[in-house]
Amino acid sequence: xxxxxxxxxxxxxxxxxxxxxxxxxxxxxxxxxxxxxxxxxxxxxxxxxxxxxxxxxxxxxxxxxxxxxxxxxxxxxxxxxxxxxxxxxxxxxxxxxxxxxxxxxxxxxxxxxxxxxxxxxxxxxxxxxxxxxxxxxxxxxxxxxxxxxxxxxxxxxxxxxxxxxxxxxxxxxxxxxxxxxxxxxxxxxxxxxxxxxxxxxxxxxxxxxxxxxxxxxxxxxxxxxxxxxxxxxxxxxxxxxxxxxxxxxxxxxxxxxxxxxxxxxxxxxxxxxxxxxxxxxxxxxxxxxxxxxxxxxxxxxxxxxxxxxxxxxxxxxxxxxxxxxxxxxxxxxxxxxxxxxxxxxxxxxxxxxxxxxxxxxxxxxxxxxxxxxxxxxxxxxxxxxxxxxxxxxxxxxxxxxxxxxxxxxxxxxxxxxxxxxxxxxxxxxxxxxxxxxxxxxxxxxxxxxxxxxxxxxxxxxxxxxxxxxxxxxxxxxxxxxxxxxxxxxxxxxxxxxxxxxxxxxxxxxxxxxxxxxxxxxxxxxxxxxxxxxxxxxxxxxxxxxxxxxxxxxxxxxxxxxxxxxxxxxxxxxxxxxxxxxxxxxxx
Numbered sequence: 001x002x003x004x005x006x007x008x009x010x011x012x013x014x015x016x017x018x019x020x021x022x023x024x025x026x027x028x029x030x031x032x033x034x035x036x037x038x039x040x041x042x043x044x045x046x047x048x049x050x051x052x053x054x055x056x057x058x059x060x061x062x063x064x065x066x067x068x069x070x071x072x073x074x075x076x077x078x079x080x081x082x083x084x085x086x087x088x089x090x091x092x093x094x095x096x097x098x099x100x101x102x103x104x105x106x107x108x109x110x111x112x113x114x115x116x117x118x119x120x121x122x123x124x125x126x127x128x129x130x131x132x133x134x135x136x137x138x139x140x141x142x143x144x145x146x147x148x149x150x151x152x153x154x155x156x157x158x159x160x161x162x163x164x165x166x167x168x169x170x171x172x173x174x175x176x177x178x179x180x181x182x183x184x185x186x187x188x189x190x191x192x193x194x195x196x197x198x199x200x201x202x203x204x205x206x207x208x209x210x211x212x213x214x215x216x217x218x219x220x221x222x223x224x225x226x227x228x229x230x231x232x233x234x235x236x237x238x239x240x241x242x243x244x245x246x247x248x249x250x251x252x253x254x255x256x257x258x259x260x261x262x263x264x265x266x267x268x269x270x271x272x273x274x275x276x277x278x279x280x281x282x283x284x285x286x287x288x289x290x291x292x293x294x295x296x297x298x299x300x301x302x303x304x305x306x307x308x309x310x311x312x313x314x315x316x317x318x319x320x321x322x323x324x325x326x327x328x329x330x331x332x333x334x335x336x337x338x339x340x341x342x343x344x345x346x347x348x349x350x351x352x353x354x355x356x357x358x359x360x361x362x363x364x365x366x367x368x369x370x371x372x373x374x375x376x377x378x379x380x381x382x383x384x385x386x387x388x389x390x391x392x393x394x395x396x397x398x399x400x401x402x403x404x405x406x407x408x409x410x411x412x413x414x415x416x417x418x419x420x421x422x423x424x425x426x427x428x429x430x431x432x433x434x435x436x437x438x439x440x441x442x443x444x445x446x447x448x449x450x451x452x453x454x455x456x457x458x459x460x461x462x463x464x465x466x467x468x469x470x471x472x473x474x475x476x477x478x479x480x481x482x483x484x485x486x487x488x489x490x491x492x493x494x495x496x497x498x499x500x501x502x503x504x505x506x507x508x509x510x511x512x513x514x515x516x517x518x519x520x521x522x523x524x525x526x527x528x529x530x531x532x533x534x535x536x537x538x539x540x541x542x543x544x545x546x547x548x549x550x551x552x553x554x555x556x557x558x559x560x561x562x563x564x565x566x567x568x569x570x571x572x573x574x575x576x577x578x579x580x581x582x583x584x585x586x587x
Contacts, residue, residue: 023048023108027101027115030171032208035126036096039065044104044115045086054087057102066090093122121207135241135257142169144205145235147183147263156225156270157286157317158380159349161193162218164233164263167203167210173240175256177215181234183263186528186557188220188228189320191345219345221317222270223557224506230266231528237261273378277385281324284502285377287316287350291388293326293373301399305361308393310337312375313353318343323356324375329368332395335359362397369394491577498573499566501559508576509556512549515580519587529553541586548579 023046030041044056056068067089074083093099101118143166150161164183168174198213205212215233222228240254273286289312296307310323318341328334337356344352362368370393378385441447494507520535529550536546552575559572 023113025104025106025113025115027104027118029101029118029120031169032119033121033123033206034093035123036093037125039090039092040120041088041090042101042118043086043088044106045084046106046108046113047082047084048108049083049085053107055105056087056089057104059089059091060102061094061099062091062101063094064089065092093120096122096124098122135239135255136259138241139172139237139239139257139259142172142241143167143174143237143239143259143261144210145233145261145263146205147230147233147266149230149266149268152267153269153271154222155273155286155378155380156222157273157284157320157378158270159219159221159287159317160268161347162220162230162266163214164216165212166215166235166237167205167212169208169210171242173254174237175240176238178236179215179233180236180260181232181262183233184231184528184530185218185220186228187224187226188222189317190221191219191350193217193219193346217347219349220268221320221350222268223320225270225272228268228270229528230268232262232265234260234262274383279374279376279385279387281374281387282376282378282385283324284321285312285316285375286380287314287318287377288379288381289314289316289375289377289388291375291390293390293393295370295393295395298394299396299398300362302362302365302397305359306395308358308360308370310356310358310373311353315349315351316377318350318352318354323354324373326358326370326373328358328360328370331364331366332360332362332368332370335361360395362395365397365399367394367396491573491580494573494576498569501564501569504569504573505556505559508572509553512553512556512576512580515583519584536583539587541583545579545582545586548575549583552576552579 025044025046028043028045034040044054067087069088070086071088072083072085087104091101099120099122101120103114103117105112105114107113146165146167148163148165151158154160166174166177195214195217198215200211200213203210203212215235236258237260238256238258240256242254292311292313294309294311296309297304298306300306308326308328310326312318312323326334335358337358340355340357342352343350343354372390372392374387374389376385376387491508491511494504494511497504497507516532516535520539532553533546533550536549537543552572555572559568
């Protein structure tokens with residue numbers, strides 16, 4: 001008896017809880033955009049018991065091809081009761097355009113409740129398989145891997161964001177994902193942005209409601225102009241797809257399939273920074289920055305050290321430019337700066353500060369001036385260059401050796417003019433002329449030299465001709481010499497820029513691309529290193545030589561943003577020269 005009593009109370013409470021809530025009638029469609037020959041599913045659901053006399057919309061401009069099917073679900077979870085009663089129809093549009101599914105209504109508790117109207121966009125007929133329930137087709141229609149960029153035409157040095165999103169409709173479920181091919185960012189400095197927990201969000205894709213997650217997010221900073229290609233990301237995804245059949249209890253039967261998806265290829269076209277108003281001291285800083293120079297001590301003794309701190313802070317490409325150098329008088333011994341960074345890379349971009357700390361040690365007593373330093377940057381928001389100038393700094397050395405005054409060895413001292421009696425000479429009134437002697441050409445030295453010249457020139461000509469013939473027959477030697485001349489031709493500009501890091505590596509990369517363009521007839525600036533490898537492999541070039549060539553390209557791209565000595569640049573130049581010689585011998 002007690003058990004029946006408790007069960008009665010439970011169902012009474014359940015009924016009261018369900019009836020206590022305000023009833024709503026919701027309409028939900030499987031898609032908001034479809035082709036003229038496609039169908040969509042629309043479901044009307046009410047969340048309270050007691051509804052009757054359901055009246056569907058008139059479905060003007062639509063044809064009902066299935067339904068209505070009715071289902072009821074009721075549950076009690078963690079003390080909360082829920083109820084749902086739904087009516088499902090399958091409809092097909094009769095014409096193209098923006099169509100409206102009108103309101104449905106249901107009577108509950110003497111009150112009529114209506115759903116909201118829904119707008120549907122109908123486009124031209126699309127190609128669909130014979131079986132609309134084909135799992136591959138269903139997966140293709142309901143899952144989309146999308147690459148989204150924040151800006152397609154940034155300035156060189158300006159950061160942009162790239163997001164890879166996986167859109168999944170409510171009609172399918174995703175059980176497993178795996179990246180099979182990660183994108184390459186050739187021509188960009190890049191940094192992945194960490195994503196925590198991969199939260200599921202809701203959004204629209206092609207006008208339809210989807211769930212989506214951000215799989216990967218990266219900050220990209222273009223390092224050169226041109227059309228830069230971001231290759232697709234590829235993934236294998238395990239999907240639960242409805243088969244169109246239901247089990248005994250009316251639940252949809254799903255089938256798990258594994259399908260590969262790929263995002264679309266993206267083209268980004270960076271712009272050159274404007275030449276108008278470009279300061280001479282501009283060093284590639286792009287963003288919004290502040291600049292400061294500070295001296296730790298401005299009064300000290302000889303051989304006592306002080307720190308000069310040069311700091312650039314703000315938001316922009318902090319890792320991609322060099323800080324201005326501080327110039328000090330020769331009496332202040334300056335040491336190589338120590339670099340300190342505090343840089344954050346997140347969804348808001350690159351921000352933080354970079355500091356170079358110089359240690360200076362005075363040698364003599366006195367007061368010395370450290371000249372002001374200027375820092376210039378380009379702000380892409382207002383599209384202007386800005387220059388920040390610091391004040392002069394002064395170091396007062398209170399104790400130490402006195403600095404001896406410099407002696408000017410070029411000073412001119414006055415001397416009295418001494419008369420020797422020969423300072424002035426009179427103008428001559430008489431002159432003596434002698435007849436110029438003329439030598440006859442016959443039997444002269446020149447006569448005998450010209451007479452013997454043919455006897456000497458003929459043997460020399462024969463020797464030179466034999467050497468040329470021998471050289472012409474030396475096929476391997478000629479090919480090697482030709483390759484050396486070719487390498488010098490393409491690398492001449494890079495050789496001129498030795499010692500200037502940025503200009504040298506730009507010229508070196510351009511030389512390698514121009515060489516391939518001339519030899520293979522392809523625009524290598526627009527293709528990836530993987531494509532260059534495929535082209536060289538088709539030309540039967542040894543794999544070791546291809547690897548060396550690609551390594552030089554990668555080193556050129558990487559070395560621009562790392563400290564490099566002149567010796568390393570010379571070694572890189574010789575390596576590029578040798579790889580062109582080896583490659584030309586096989587092409």
